[in-house]
Amino acid sequence: DAKTTQPNSMESNEEEPVHLPCNHSTISGTDYIHWYRQLPSQGPEYVIHGLTSNVNNRMASLAIAEDRKSSTLILHRATLRDAAVYYCILRGGTSYDKVIFGPGTSLSVIP
Amino acid sequence: GAGVSQTPSNKVTEKGKYVELRCDPISGHTALYWYRQSLGQGPEFLIYFQGTGAADDSGLPNDRFFAVRPEGSVSTLKIQRTERGDSAVYLCASSLMVPADTQYFGPGTRLTVL
Numbered sequence: 001d002a003k004t005t006q007p008n009s010m011e012s013n014e015e016e017p018v019h020l021p022c023n024h025s026t027i028s029g030t031d032y033i034h035w036y037r038q039l040p041s042q043g044p045e046y047v048i049h050g051l052t053s054n055v056n057n058r059m060a061s062l063a064i065a066e067d068r069k070s071s072t073l074i075l076h077r078a079t080l081r082d083a084a085v086y087y088c089i090l091r092g093g094t095s096y097d098k099v100i101f102g103p104g105t106s107l108s109v110i111p
Numbered sequence: 112g113a114g115v116s117q118t119p120s121n122k123v124t125e126k127g128k129y130v131e132l133r134c135d136p137i138s139g140h141t142a143l144y145w146y147r148q149s150l151g152q153g154p155e156f157l158i159y160f161q162g163t164g165a166a167d168d169s170g171l172p173n174d175r176f177f178a179v180r181p182e183g184s185v186s187t188l189k190i191q192r193t194e195r196g197d198s199a200v201y202l203c204a205s206s207l208m209v210p211a212d213t214q215y216f217g218p219g220t221r222l223t224v225l
Contacts, residue, residue, distance in 0.1 A: 032211040043115075043202050043216030044154065087153060091211040098144060098167060099204075099214060101153030 004088045009106045012078045020073040020105055022088030027068050032091045035062065035073045037084040038104070044087065047073065083109045113137070115217035117203050123223045124193055132188040132220045136205030143186050144214060145178055146202040154202050160186060161208060193224045 005023040012018040024033065034049040048055055048062045050071075055062040061074040075082055087104040116135045124130050136143050141162055146154035156170040162183045171177075175193075180186040190197055200221050204214040 034211070034213075041218075043204070043219050044214075045216065046213045049211070049213070085153075098156040098159050098170070099146075099154075100156065101146075103151075103153050 003100075004090060004102055006086070006088050006102065006105045008103065009108070011108045011110060012075075012082075014080060014109055014111050015077050018075040018078045018082070018107065020075075020086050020088075020107065021070065022072070023070045024088070024090055025069045027090055028092070030092055033062065033064060033068075033071050034089045034091050034099075035060070036087045036089065036099075036101075038087070039081075039084045044101075047086070049091070078107075078109045080109050080111060083107055115203055115205050115215050117201075117217040117220050119220060120218065121221045121223075123225065125225050126193060126195060128193050128224075130190050130193055130222065132190075132201050132222070134186045134188070134203030134205075134217060136184060136186070136203070137215055138184075140205035140207055140215070141183070142206045142208040142212070143180060144204040144206075145186070145188050146204065148200045148202055148219070157188070157201075190222075193222075195224045198222055198224045 032049050035047040036044040037047050038044040048060050050062045063072045085104040085106050087101050118133045143160040145157040148154045158168040158178050159166050160180045175191045178188045200219040202219045204216045206212040206214045
């Protein structure tokens with residue numbers, strides 16, 4: 001799995017949008033971009049994933065750069081429950097093996 | 112439906128003792144993974160099962176660590192002669208084993224070695 005780079009920490013005000021960036025300049029053509037998040041004292045949970053096109057689900061949106069070397073996880077209205085560590089991960093399209101986690105971005109939400 | 116469950120949620124043991132950590136994956140999930148997470152770090156891969164067999168055990172730190180999944184469902188992570196450095200949260204995840212699949216994580220077992 002290729003490497004990703006994320007900021008160590010970010011802050012957001014409650015009810016405002018949050019844009020969490022991720023760089024993955026060595027991404028291969030078959031790599032999917034996955035995002036997981038880990039709330040305090042819980043296991044990681046899946047948030048969203050995409051390949052080339054932007055994706056939306058009930059939790060978030062994923063914006064993928066045209067060259068696929070970066071992506072942004074968008075939380076449209078941050079709530080206090082969104083305070084977590086967010087991990088950006090690349091998963092091979094033909095692979096279903098281990099997930100390589102980096103340190104992620106620790107998001108703080110200010111009331 | 113039921114998610115991934117792990118027992119116990121907390122385990123305190125003394126240095127040198129043997130411990131077993133259990134993982135119950137989501138029913139029907141063929142793949143099962145074990146990770147270890149130290150404070151302030153992302154989860155670190157330990158071992159991955161496809162069915163009953165260990166497909167990749169490259170993350171096991173040494174031969175004190177062993178995991179089994181005899182019937183392709185429940186898995187047990189076994190640690191012999193525990194050391195203080197083994198203290199961490201041990202996470203289990205399962206998935207359907209399709210390309211670029213989503214992994215579903217349990218809440219973890221917090222192991223403390225005194």
